[in-house]
Amino acid sequence: MKTENLKNIEQHYLMDSAPGAKTKINGKEYFYFGGTSYYELHKNEDVINSAINALKKYGINSSSSRSSYGTTQLLLEVEKEAAEFFNCEDAVYLSSGFLTDMAAVQAFINNNMFDAVFIDEISHYSNEYAAKLSGKPIYKFSHLDDNDLEEKIFQNLQPDQKPLVITDGIFPIFGKIAPIHKYSSIIEKYNGILWVDDAHALGILGPNGRGTYEHYGLTSERFYFGGTFSKAFGGFGGIIPGNKKFIEEIKNNQIQNGATPPPSSAAAASLTGLKLVKSKPEMKLKLWENAKRLKTGLKNLGIEVEDSNVPIAAWAMNSKSEMQKLQNELMKKNFVIQYIKYIGTGEKGALRIVVFSTHTFEQIDNLIYELKKII
Numbered sequence: 001m002k003t004e005n006l007k008n009i010e011q012h013y014l015m016d017s018a019p020g021a022k023t024k025i026n027g028k029e030y031f032y033f034g035g036t037s038y039y040e041l042h043k044n045e046d047v048i049n050s051a052i053n054a055l056k057k058y059g060i061n062s063s064s065s066r067s068s069y070g071t072t073q074l075l076l077e078v079e080k081e082a083a084e085f086f087n088c089e090d091a092v093y094l095s096s097g098f099l100t101d102m103a104a105v106q107a108f109i110n111n112n113m114f115d116a117v118f119i120d121e122i123s124h125y126s127n128e129y130a131a132k133l134s135g136k137p138i139y140k141f142s143h144l145d146d147n148d149l150e151e152k153i154f155q156n157l158q159p160d161q162k163p164l165v166i167t168d169g170i171f172p173i174f175g176k177i178a179p180i181h182k183y184s185s186i187i188e189k190y191n192g193i194l195w196v197d198d199a200h201a202l203g204i205l206g207p208n209g210r211g212t213y214e215h216y217g218l219t220s221e222r223f224y225f226g227g228t229f230s231k232a233f234g235g236f237g238g239i240i241p242g243n244k245k246f247i248e249e250i251k252n253n254q255i256q257n258g259a260t261p262p263p264s265s266a267a268a269a270s271l272t273g274l275k276l277v278k279s280k281p282e283m284k285l286k287l288w289e290n291a292k293r294l295k296t297g298l299k300n301l302g303i304e305v306e307d308s309n310v311p312i313a314a315w316a317m318n319s320k321s322e323m324q325k326l327q328n329e330l331m332k333k334n335f336v337i338q339y340i341k342y343i344g345t346g347e348k349g350a351l352r353i354v355v356f357s358t359h360t361f362e363q364i365d366n367l368i369y370e371l372k373k374i375i
Contacts, residue, residue, distance in 0.1 A: 018043035021358040023336070030336040031363050033353045036172075038204060038311055039276075039283045040358040041234020047272045054268030061264055067257040075261055078239075078271045085274050086210050086241035092250045093267070094238035095259050097199050097228025101130035103256065104195055104226055104240060105164070107249040109134055113193055114164035118152055120144065120178065122344035127166050127197050136164075143171075143344070146182035153190050163192035169201035169212030169225070173342050173352055175305075175312030177205070180223075181216040188222070196225040202239075203232025203277045205309065209284055233277060235270025237262035287311055287357035290364060294355045297368035301375060314352040316345070323351050326374055333370045 017024035020040045023032035041047050054074060064070035075093055082091035094100055101124075108114055117131040121140040131138045139156055142148040153163050165187060167178040180196060187194050198211040206214025209232070213223055224242060229235035240250060250256055261267075277283065288309040295305045295313055305313040317323045320339075327339045341349040355364065 021356050021360070021363060025336060028334075030331070030334050031359075031367065032336050033355060033359075033367060034336045034338045036200065036231040036354055037234065038232045038287055038354075038356055039234065040356055041232075041273045041276060044234055044273075044276065046276065047234045047269045050268040050272040051265035054264040058264035062261055065257050065259065066251070066261055070261050072261075072264070072267075074264060074267045074271070078267050078274075081271055081274050082239050082241055085208075085278055087208075088241035089244045090247040091239055091241040092247050092256065093262065093270075094240070094256065095262050096236075097226075097230060097238040098126045099255055099259075100226030100228070100238040100240050101126045101166075101195070101197055102133060103238075103250045103253065104224055105130040105134050106253050106255055107246060108164060108193065108195075108224075109136075110249055110253060113162065115161035116157060117164050117166060118149055119166040120168065122171065123166055123168050124172070124197055124199070124343065127168070127195075131166060134164075144176060144179055146179055146186065149183065150186045150189075153186065153192075157190065163187075163190050165192060165194045167194075167196055169196045169198035169227075170205070170310055170312070171344065172200050172312070173340065173344050173350055174314045175308065175310040177201075177215065177306075177308060177310065178212060180212060181218060184218060184220065184223075187220075193222045193224060194220075196223070198225045198227040200227075200231060200310075200312070202227040204284070204287070204311070209277055209281075229266075229270035229273060233270055233273030235273045236266035237270055239270075283357045287355070290355045290357060290359050290361075293361055293364050294353060294368075297364065298353075298371075301368065301372055311355045312352065313355075314340075314350045316348060316350045320348045323349060326351065326371075329374045330367075330370055335367050335370055337367075 014026055016027055019035045019037040020043050022029055062070040062072055078093045079091045116137040118139050119131050122143050139152045141152045196212055201211040203209045205211050226240035229237050291309055291311040298305050298313055303315050323339050338352040340352050
Protein backbone atom coordinates (compact mmCIF):
# COMPACT_ATOMS: atom_id res chain seq x y z
CA MET A 1 0.00 0.00 0.00
CA LYS A 2 1.38 3.40 -0.95
CA THR A 3 2.46 5.82 1.79
CA GLU A 4 -0.10 8.43 0.80
CA ASN A 5 -2.87 5.84 1.09
CA LEU A 6 -1.72 4.90 4.58
CA LYS A 7 -1.73 8.55 5.59
CA ASN A 8 -5.20 8.90 4.14
CA ILE A 9 -6.47 6.02 6.27
CA GLU A 10 -4.87 7.48 9.39
CA GLN A 11 -6.53 10.83 8.75
CA HIS A 12 -9.99 9.36 8.24
CA TYR A 13 -10.29 6.43 10.67
CA LEU A 14 -8.72 6.69 14.11
CA MET A 15 -9.86 4.23 16.77
CA ASP A 16 -10.44 6.10 20.04
CA SER A 17 -11.40 3.15 22.24
CA ALA A 18 -10.81 -0.54 22.67
CA PRO A 19 -12.47 -2.62 19.93
CA GLY A 20 -15.89 -3.96 20.79
CA ALA A 21 -19.48 -4.21 19.59
CA LYS A 22 -19.53 -0.46 20.20
CA THR A 23 -16.30 1.34 19.35
CA LYS A 24 -15.27 4.98 19.15
CA ILE A 25 -13.80 6.07 15.84
CA ASN A 26 -12.82 9.70 15.33
CA GLY A 27 -14.42 10.47 18.69
CA LYS A 28 -17.82 9.05 17.74
CA GLU A 29 -19.33 5.78 18.93
CA TYR A 30 -20.37 3.27 16.27
CA PHE A 31 -21.80 -0.22 16.12
CA TYR A 32 -18.55 -1.87 15.10
CA PHE A 33 -18.45 -4.76 12.62
CA GLY A 34 -14.97 -4.03 11.31
CA GLY A 35 -12.38 -5.90 13.39
CA THR A 36 -11.39 -9.28 14.77
CA SER A 37 -11.73 -9.01 18.57
CA TYR A 38 -14.17 -11.89 18.30
CA TYR A 39 -15.00 -12.13 22.03
CA GLU A 40 -14.29 -8.48 22.87
CA LEU A 41 -11.52 -9.65 25.21
CA HIS A 42 -9.29 -6.73 24.29
CA LYS A 43 -11.43 -4.62 26.63
CA ASN A 44 -12.22 -7.35 29.16
CA GLU A 45 -11.58 -6.19 32.73
CA ASP A 46 -9.81 -9.40 33.81
CA VAL A 47 -7.56 -9.31 30.76
CA ILE A 48 -6.66 -5.64 31.30
CA ASN A 49 -6.04 -6.06 35.04
CA SER A 50 -3.75 -9.02 34.43
CA ALA A 51 -1.78 -6.92 31.95
CA ILE A 52 -1.46 -4.07 34.47
CA ASN A 53 -0.29 -6.40 37.24
CA ALA A 54 2.28 -8.00 34.93
CA LEU A 55 3.65 -4.58 33.97
CA LYS A 56 4.11 -3.72 37.64
CA LYS A 57 5.87 -7.00 38.39
CA TYR A 58 7.97 -7.61 35.26
CA GLY A 59 8.27 -4.17 33.66
CA ILE A 60 7.67 -3.67 29.93
CA ASN A 61 9.57 -6.84 29.03
CA SER A 62 12.63 -8.82 30.04
CA SER A 63 14.88 -6.88 27.63
CA SER A 64 16.88 -9.98 26.79
CA SER A 65 16.48 -12.96 24.49
CA ARG A 66 15.03 -16.24 25.73
CA SER A 67 18.42 -17.91 25.22
CA SER A 68 19.95 -15.50 27.74
CA TYR A 69 18.08 -14.12 30.77
CA GLY A 70 14.86 -13.23 28.95
CA THR A 71 12.62 -16.08 30.12
CA THR A 72 10.16 -15.21 32.88
CA GLN A 73 7.73 -17.42 34.77
CA LEU A 74 4.93 -15.57 32.95
CA LEU A 75 6.20 -16.65 29.52
CA LEU A 76 6.48 -20.24 30.72
CA GLU A 77 2.90 -20.11 32.01
CA VAL A 78 1.65 -18.89 28.63
CA GLU A 79 3.34 -21.82 26.89
CA LYS A 80 2.11 -24.34 29.47
CA GLU A 81 -1.48 -23.06 29.27
CA ALA A 82 -1.36 -23.04 25.46
CA ALA A 83 -0.08 -26.64 25.34
CA GLU A 84 -2.96 -27.70 27.59
CA PHE A 85 -5.54 -25.69 25.66
CA PHE A 86 -4.50 -27.20 22.33
CA ASN A 87 -3.89 -30.68 23.80
CA CYS A 88 -0.26 -30.76 22.67
CA GLU A 89 2.98 -31.74 24.39
CA ASP A 90 4.46 -28.24 24.34
CA ALA A 91 4.14 -24.76 22.84
CA VAL A 92 6.35 -21.79 22.01
CA TYR A 93 5.32 -18.14 22.43
CA LEU A 94 6.71 -15.69 19.87
CA SER A 95 6.72 -11.91 19.55
CA SER A 96 4.08 -11.86 16.80
CA GLY A 97 1.74 -14.14 14.91
CA PHE A 98 3.51 -13.07 11.72
CA LEU A 99 6.66 -14.85 12.90
CA THR A 100 5.02 -18.23 13.51
CA ASP A 101 5.11 -19.23 9.84
CA MET A 102 8.79 -18.38 9.48
CA ALA A 103 9.73 -20.07 12.75
CA ALA A 104 7.93 -23.26 11.75
CA VAL A 105 9.39 -23.39 8.25
CA GLN A 106 12.88 -22.80 9.69
CA ALA A 107 12.35 -25.80 11.99
CA PHE A 108 11.21 -27.92 9.03
CA ILE A 109 14.36 -26.92 7.13
CA ASN A 110 16.65 -27.69 10.05
CA ASN A 111 15.19 -31.19 10.22
CA ASN A 112 15.23 -31.73 6.43
CA MET A 113 11.48 -32.36 6.36
CA PHE A 114 10.63 -31.14 2.84
CA ASP A 115 12.04 -30.47 -0.61
CA ALA A 116 9.52 -28.03 -2.10
CA VAL A 117 6.70 -25.73 -0.96
CA PHE A 118 3.13 -25.91 -2.29
CA ILE A 119 1.13 -22.91 -1.10
CA ASP A 120 -2.45 -21.75 -1.61
CA GLU A 121 -2.30 -18.88 -4.09
CA ILE A 122 -3.93 -16.38 -1.71
CA SER A 123 -2.36 -17.54 1.52
CA HIS A 124 -1.36 -14.79 3.96
CA TYR A 125 1.73 -12.64 3.36
CA SER A 126 3.49 -14.25 6.32
CA ASN A 127 3.13 -17.68 4.73
CA GLU A 128 4.49 -16.40 1.45
CA TYR A 129 7.49 -14.77 3.16
CA ALA A 130 8.20 -17.99 5.05
CA ALA A 131 8.07 -19.98 1.80
CA LYS A 132 10.50 -17.58 0.11
CA LEU A 133 12.90 -17.62 3.04
CA SER A 134 13.05 -21.41 2.88
CA GLY A 135 15.11 -21.20 -0.31
CA LYS A 136 13.20 -24.20 -1.67
CA PRO A 137 11.18 -24.31 -4.93
CA ILE A 138 7.72 -22.77 -4.49
CA TYR A 139 4.57 -23.76 -6.38
CA LYS A 140 1.22 -22.06 -5.93
CA PHE A 141 -1.93 -24.12 -6.23
CA SER A 142 -5.40 -22.76 -7.02
CA HIS A 143 -7.29 -21.42 -4.03
CA LEU A 144 -8.83 -24.25 -1.94
CA ASP A 145 -8.34 -26.68 -4.84
CA ASP A 146 -7.13 -30.10 -3.67
CA ASN A 147 -7.08 -31.46 -7.24
CA ASP A 148 -4.74 -28.71 -8.40
CA LEU A 149 -2.58 -29.24 -5.31
CA GLU A 150 -2.10 -32.93 -6.11
CA GLU A 151 -1.48 -32.20 -9.78
CA LYS A 152 1.20 -29.64 -8.89
CA ILE A 153 2.90 -32.09 -6.53
CA PHE A 154 2.76 -34.89 -9.09
CA GLN A 155 4.20 -32.65 -11.83
CA ASN A 156 7.02 -31.05 -9.84
CA LEU A 157 8.36 -33.56 -7.31
CA GLN A 158 10.65 -36.51 -7.83
CA PRO A 159 9.53 -39.81 -6.21
CA ASP A 160 11.98 -39.43 -3.32
CA GLN A 161 11.09 -35.78 -2.59
CA LYS A 162 8.68 -34.53 0.08
CA PRO A 163 6.21 -31.63 -0.15
CA LEU A 164 5.42 -28.97 2.43
CA VAL A 165 1.85 -27.76 1.91
CA ILE A 166 1.03 -24.32 3.35
CA THR A 167 -2.40 -22.79 3.77
CA ASP A 168 -4.43 -20.48 5.99
CA GLY A 169 -7.01 -22.27 8.14
CA ILE A 170 -9.64 -19.56 7.77
CA PHE A 171 -8.95 -17.14 4.94
CA PRO A 172 -9.43 -13.73 6.53
CA ILE A 173 -11.47 -11.83 3.95
CA PHE A 174 -14.19 -14.17 2.73
CA GLY A 175 -14.02 -16.48 5.75
CA LYS A 176 -13.55 -19.67 3.76
CA ILE A 177 -12.15 -22.69 5.60
CA ALA A 178 -9.32 -24.59 3.91
CA PRO A 179 -10.39 -28.14 2.93
CA ILE A 180 -7.53 -29.75 4.82
CA HIS A 181 -9.56 -32.95 5.17
CA LYS A 182 -9.00 -33.27 1.42
CA TYR A 183 -5.33 -32.29 1.66
CA SER A 184 -4.76 -34.97 4.32
CA SER A 185 -4.78 -37.95 1.96
CA ILE A 186 -2.50 -36.09 -0.47
CA ILE A 187 -0.02 -35.40 2.34
CA GLU A 188 -0.01 -39.09 3.28
CA LYS A 189 0.34 -40.23 -0.33
CA TYR A 190 3.39 -38.06 -1.02
CA ASN A 191 5.04 -38.40 2.41
CA GLY A 192 4.62 -34.68 3.05
CA ILE A 193 3.75 -32.31 5.89
CA LEU A 194 1.06 -29.65 6.26
CA TRP A 195 1.44 -26.23 7.88
CA VAL A 196 -1.77 -24.33 8.71
CA ASP A 197 -1.68 -20.64 9.63
CA ASP A 198 -4.64 -20.74 12.01
CA ALA A 199 -4.62 -17.09 13.09
CA HIS A 200 -8.37 -16.61 12.57
CA ALA A 201 -9.42 -20.14 13.57
CA LEU A 202 -7.81 -20.48 17.01
CA GLY A 203 -10.44 -20.01 19.68
CA ILE A 204 -13.17 -20.05 17.01
CA LEU A 205 -13.34 -23.39 15.19
CA GLY A 206 -13.79 -26.81 16.71
CA PRO A 207 -15.70 -27.99 19.80
CA ASN A 208 -12.88 -26.73 22.07
CA GLY A 209 -11.74 -23.84 19.89
CA ARG A 210 -8.53 -25.59 18.88
CA GLY A 211 -8.80 -24.55 15.24
CA THR A 212 -9.11 -26.01 11.78
CA TYR A 213 -7.77 -29.51 12.51
CA GLU A 214 -10.27 -29.96 15.34
CA HIS A 215 -13.03 -28.55 13.12
CA TYR A 216 -12.49 -31.50 10.76
CA GLY A 217 -11.69 -34.00 13.52
CA LEU A 218 -8.18 -34.59 12.15
CA THR A 219 -4.97 -35.62 13.90
CA SER A 220 -1.67 -36.66 12.36
CA GLU A 221 2.06 -36.45 13.05
CA ARG A 222 2.26 -34.76 9.65
CA PHE A 223 0.10 -31.80 10.75
CA TYR A 224 1.52 -28.57 12.18
CA PHE A 225 -0.10 -25.24 12.97
CA GLY A 226 0.34 -21.87 14.62
CA GLY A 227 -1.55 -18.65 15.12
CA THR A 228 -1.95 -15.53 17.19
CA PHE A 229 -3.35 -14.35 20.51
CA SER A 230 -4.27 -10.99 19.00
CA LYS A 231 -7.73 -11.96 17.75
CA ALA A 232 -9.95 -14.37 19.70
CA PHE A 233 -7.86 -14.32 22.89
CA GLY A 234 -7.60 -10.57 23.45
CA GLY A 235 -3.83 -10.66 23.81
CA PHE A 236 -0.85 -10.37 21.50
CA GLY A 237 1.95 -12.50 20.07
CA GLY A 238 2.29 -15.74 18.15
CA ILE A 239 1.77 -19.26 19.44
CA ILE A 240 2.89 -22.60 18.00
CA PRO A 241 1.69 -25.73 19.84
CA GLY A 242 3.11 -29.14 18.91
CA ASN A 243 5.18 -32.14 19.88
CA LYS A 244 8.20 -31.58 22.12
CA LYS A 245 10.84 -32.25 19.46
CA PHE A 246 9.32 -29.75 17.01
CA ILE A 247 8.80 -27.07 19.66
CA GLU A 248 12.31 -27.56 21.04
CA GLU A 249 13.69 -26.96 17.55
CA ILE A 250 11.86 -23.64 17.33
CA LYS A 251 12.95 -22.62 20.83
CA ASN A 252 16.55 -23.14 19.74
CA ASN A 253 16.40 -21.50 16.31
CA GLN A 254 17.26 -17.96 15.25
CA ILE A 255 13.73 -16.52 15.16
CA GLN A 256 13.15 -17.32 18.83
CA ASN A 257 16.64 -16.56 20.10
CA GLY A 258 17.25 -13.49 17.95
CA ALA A 259 14.30 -11.53 19.32
CA THR A 260 13.17 -10.03 22.60
CA PRO A 261 10.14 -11.88 24.01
CA PRO A 262 6.65 -10.34 23.91
CA PRO A 263 5.94 -7.55 26.43
CA SER A 264 4.83 -8.74 29.86
CA SER A 265 1.45 -7.03 29.48
CA ALA A 266 0.82 -8.92 26.21
CA ALA A 267 1.86 -12.22 27.79
CA ALA A 268 -0.43 -11.75 30.79
CA ALA A 269 -3.34 -10.67 28.60
CA SER A 270 -2.82 -13.70 26.34
CA LEU A 271 -2.69 -16.04 29.32
CA THR A 272 -5.90 -14.64 30.83
CA GLY A 273 -7.61 -14.67 27.43
CA LEU A 274 -6.73 -18.33 26.94
CA LYS A 275 -8.19 -19.21 30.32
CA LEU A 276 -11.39 -17.26 29.61
CA VAL A 277 -11.98 -18.90 26.22
CA LYS A 278 -11.34 -22.30 27.81
CA SER A 279 -13.63 -21.72 30.81
CA LYS A 280 -16.46 -19.95 28.99
CA PRO A 281 -17.49 -22.12 26.00
CA GLU A 282 -20.77 -20.20 25.91
CA MET A 283 -18.87 -17.31 24.28
CA LYS A 284 -18.05 -19.50 21.30
CA LEU A 285 -21.61 -20.78 21.01
CA LYS A 286 -22.91 -17.20 21.06
CA LEU A 287 -20.38 -16.23 18.39
CA TRP A 288 -21.59 -19.10 16.19
CA GLU A 289 -25.20 -18.02 16.72
CA ASN A 290 -24.32 -14.46 15.76
CA ALA A 291 -22.45 -15.65 12.66
CA LYS A 292 -25.51 -17.64 11.59
CA ARG A 293 -27.80 -14.65 12.25
CA LEU A 294 -25.62 -12.32 10.20
CA LYS A 295 -25.21 -14.70 7.29
CA THR A 296 -28.90 -15.58 7.15
CA GLY A 297 -29.71 -11.88 6.97
CA LEU A 298 -27.19 -11.29 4.19
CA LYS A 299 -28.48 -14.26 2.20
CA ASN A 300 -32.00 -12.83 2.46
CA LEU A 301 -30.62 -9.74 0.75
CA GLY A 302 -29.24 -11.88 -2.08
CA ILE A 303 -25.65 -11.67 -0.89
CA GLU A 304 -23.72 -14.93 -1.23
CA VAL A 305 -21.63 -15.75 1.84
CA GLU A 306 -19.98 -18.85 3.29
CA ASP A 307 -22.32 -21.11 5.27
CA SER A 308 -20.21 -21.85 8.36
CA ASN A 309 -19.58 -20.83 11.98
CA VAL A 310 -16.88 -18.41 10.84
CA PRO A 311 -17.89 -14.90 12.04
CA ILE A 312 -16.72 -13.29 8.79
CA ALA A 313 -18.85 -12.42 5.76
CA ALA A 314 -17.62 -10.62 2.66
CA TRP A 315 -18.74 -9.85 -0.85
CA ALA A 316 -17.79 -7.67 -3.80
CA MET A 317 -19.94 -5.23 -5.76
CA ASN A 318 -19.52 -3.82 -9.25
CA SER A 319 -16.91 -1.20 -8.40
CA LYS A 320 -14.70 0.21 -5.68
CA SER A 321 -16.68 3.47 -5.65
CA GLU A 322 -19.98 1.61 -5.17
CA MET A 323 -18.58 -0.29 -2.20
CA GLN A 324 -17.04 2.78 -0.60
CA LYS A 325 -20.34 4.61 -1.01
CA LEU A 326 -22.18 1.80 0.78
CA GLN A 327 -19.61 1.84 3.58
CA ASN A 328 -19.99 5.61 3.98
CA GLU A 329 -23.79 5.41 3.97
CA LEU A 330 -23.68 2.84 6.76
CA MET A 331 -21.33 5.06 8.78
CA LYS A 332 -23.93 7.83 8.57
CA LYS A 333 -26.28 5.36 10.30
CA ASN A 334 -23.58 4.62 12.93
CA PHE A 335 -22.56 1.22 11.55
CA VAL A 336 -18.96 0.42 10.68
CA ILE A 337 -18.05 -2.32 8.21
CA GLN A 338 -14.85 -2.65 6.19
CA TYR A 339 -14.09 -1.78 2.63
CA ILE A 340 -10.83 -3.62 2.12
CA LYS A 341 -8.25 -4.36 -0.57
CA TYR A 342 -6.32 -7.40 0.52
CA ILE A 343 -5.04 -10.77 -0.59
CA GLY A 344 -7.73 -12.43 -2.68
CA THR A 345 -9.98 -9.41 -3.25
CA GLY A 346 -8.57 -8.37 -6.63
CA GLU A 347 -8.09 -4.74 -7.62
CA LYS A 348 -11.56 -3.49 -6.74
CA GLY A 349 -11.55 -4.87 -3.19
CA ALA A 350 -14.45 -6.18 -1.11
CA LEU A 351 -16.83 -5.33 1.70
CA ARG A 352 -16.34 -7.32 4.90
CA ILE A 353 -18.48 -7.66 8.00
CA VAL A 354 -17.14 -9.31 11.16
CA VAL A 355 -19.49 -10.17 14.01
CA PHE A 356 -18.51 -10.54 17.69
CA SER A 357 -20.01 -12.72 20.40
CA THR A 358 -20.99 -9.47 22.15
CA HIS A 359 -23.16 -8.14 19.34
CA THR A 360 -26.86 -8.41 20.12
CA PHE A 361 -29.37 -9.87 17.69
CA GLU A 362 -30.92 -6.40 17.57
CA GLN A 363 -27.64 -4.82 16.46
CA ILE A 364 -27.17 -7.47 13.76
CA ASP A 365 -30.75 -7.12 12.56
CA ASN A 366 -30.47 -3.34 12.45
CA LEU A 367 -27.31 -3.60 10.36
CA ILE A 368 -29.12 -5.88 7.90
CA TYR A 369 -32.08 -3.46 7.84
CA GLU A 370 -29.83 -0.51 6.99
CA LEU A 371 -28.01 -2.57 4.35
CA LYS A 372 -31.33 -3.49 2.78
CA LYS A 373 -32.38 0.16 2.52
CA ILE A 374 -29.09 1.13 0.85
CA ILE A 375 -28.93 -1.83 -1.53
